[in-house]
Each structure stands twice: as structure tokens, then as C-alpha cells.
Amino acid sequence: MDTLEVTARTPDTPAGGPQHSPGTATSRRRGAGVVMMLASSASNQAGAALGASAFPVIGPVGVVAVRQFVTAIVLTPIVRPRLRGLRKDQWWPILGLAVVFSVMNLSLYAAIERVGLGLAVTLEFLGPLTVAIAGSRRVLDIACAVMAGVGVVVLTNPGPTTDLIGIALALLAATAWGSYILLNRTLGQRLPGLQGTAAAGLVTAAAWTPIALAWFALHSPTAAAVALAVACGLLSSIVPYVADLLALRRVPAQMFGTFASINPVWAALAGWGLLHQALDLNEWIGIGLIVVSNVLISARGFTSSDERVRAAVLKDIAD
Helix, strand or coil: CCCCCHHHCCCCCCCCCCCCCHHHCCHHHHHHHHHHHHHHHHHHHHHHHHHHHCHHHHHHHHHHHHHHHHHHHHHHHHHCCCCCCCCHHHHHHHHHHHHHHHHHHHHHHHHHHHHCHHHHHHHHCHHHHHHHHCCCCCHHHHHHHHHHHHHHHHHHCCCCCCCHHHHHHHHHHHHHHHHHHHHHHHHHCCCCCCHHHHHHHHHHHHHHHHHHHHHHHHCCCCHHHHHHHHHHHHHHHHHHHHHHHHHHCCCCHHHHHHHHCCHHHHHHHHHHHHHCCCCCHHHHHHHHHHHHHHHHHHHHHHHHHHHHHHHHHHHHHHC
16 A cells, blocks of 8 residues: 655645645635545545456556556656665665565555455554554553554454464555655655655666566456556555645644544445455454554544644744
8 A cells, every 4th residue: 555654744844835734724725635535545445446356367466566667657757756866875765665665565465365455454554553652651552552452353353264364464564554654754854755755666666577577477467457457556556645745735644644544444345345345243343443543543643733733823922
């Protein structure tokens, strides 16, 4: 899953210079931001479902390869990443992101093929949740971690028939997403805007070229399968990139994180509607526990952000 990591850039200063501060945005602008966030998450999961529809012909490897190419083809001419003259401390997170992109998408799609879209995406969401909780000693954060752990147990319902490989692949995707957040945060401090992400996407596409040639030589693609994979790349990468950037100009990062929690729900609905993957009651309960734990973590930061905004406004009035 490609997502714009909100901590890589302070959303109050979007690309193109200061415009409207999300902390003081009008209710109309925030409403537009919320719509964009919902559209982004829905597009992301609908794209994943379309990509999964191509698995019988080209498999997860083929879908990931096409998706990487689509991302690079669209982002490169728009962002125009400059690879020449990059310093060593800029290159290593770019190369790290290229590895993480590959591991994250391939392991997620392989998990989707085995355990379904809703379960795979929900388990993958443990990655950013772990990053948010890591190092915290607050009682609420620890309680949220425990709630998420309970959610995983309820969701996966361990037993003799449990697909342990599929769950392990989803957890690998979660680990990769957590690494993506940390690497993207570092890269966002060393390169402006989407330069780092676009450069990593270009490097990833180059690395996948020989893999794709070998794979498609053994797995003949059909026009329909390639079209589904292209749609996956557009809906799961390009649309979320644009929608997230526009949304972050209108809402605080913490609100963005809270609404991102709806991704597992969209994934479950997309899996049910497009892939005919129904969820049992225990799976819905597990998804709910993990989503609520993430919402609580994000909402705590949102409350702190609001308090800082109010304090700044009161200071301006006092001055």
C-alpha cells in the first residue's frame, strides 16, 4: 500500500509555500479535506481489489510490477526527481524506500491472495500503529496497544486451519509500512516535497524491470489483467498521492491519521463487494478493535494539536 506519510512534511507548509493553515482552516475547507481523505482511502482499497482480480492470470508479482511502473511513469514527469548530485545521506533512504516499497506491496498482495483483502489490510495497519505507540509510556497508548493485540487474536482466530503463511505475509507488510514511515520521515527532512518518494519510485521501477520481464515470460498476461493492474496502480497510488496532498492542506495531520483508520473498513467492504469475500462476526470485531485503537492514538494527538492552536490564538490576542 502506497500512502503519503504525514510526518514527512509539516502540513501547515505545503508545497508551493504557505497557503491556509490546517489548524485554522474554515469548516468548509476542513469538510472538503475530509471528503478527500475518504475518497483517498476508498480509492486505495478499490484499487487493491481490482489488482487482486488479476491474480489468477499474472499473480501478485505481476500486479506489483505493473503498479510500480504506473507509479513511476506518472510521478516522474510531474515531480521530476533529480538523481544527479544526491548526497550519500540522501541516497540510502531512497534505496531503503525502494526495498520497502517492493516488500510492502508484494507481501501485502500475496497476503490478500491467501487471507482476503479485509484481513490483510487490517493486519498491515499494525505497522503505523506500532510506530505511533513505540516509545510511549502513556497509559492510554499502552491500553491501545493491548486493544490492538486483542483485536489481532480475535481477527485471526488462531486454530488448526489458520493460514499462518498469509498472516505472516500481512505482518511482514505491516513491518515494511512501519519502516516506510520512518524512512519517509528521514527522506522528507533531506529532500523537498515528493522528490524523495518520486526518486524511490523510479529506482523501484528500474529494479523491477528484469523481474517483470522474467515473470511475464513465464506468465503470459492478458489485456484485461494488465488493465486491472494499471487501474490498481492509478487508484492505489496516484489518486491517494494527489488526494492526500490536497487534504493535508485543509486538515491537521492528526485528523488525517484518524480518518486513515477507516482503510481496513473500506478494505473489508471492497473485498465483499468486488471480490465476494465475506467476513465472519469475529473478523468484524477484530477489525473494529484495531481501528478504534488507532483512532484513539490519533485523536489524542489531534486534541494536543487543537490545544496548541488555541494557545497560539490566545497569545496573538494578548499581544
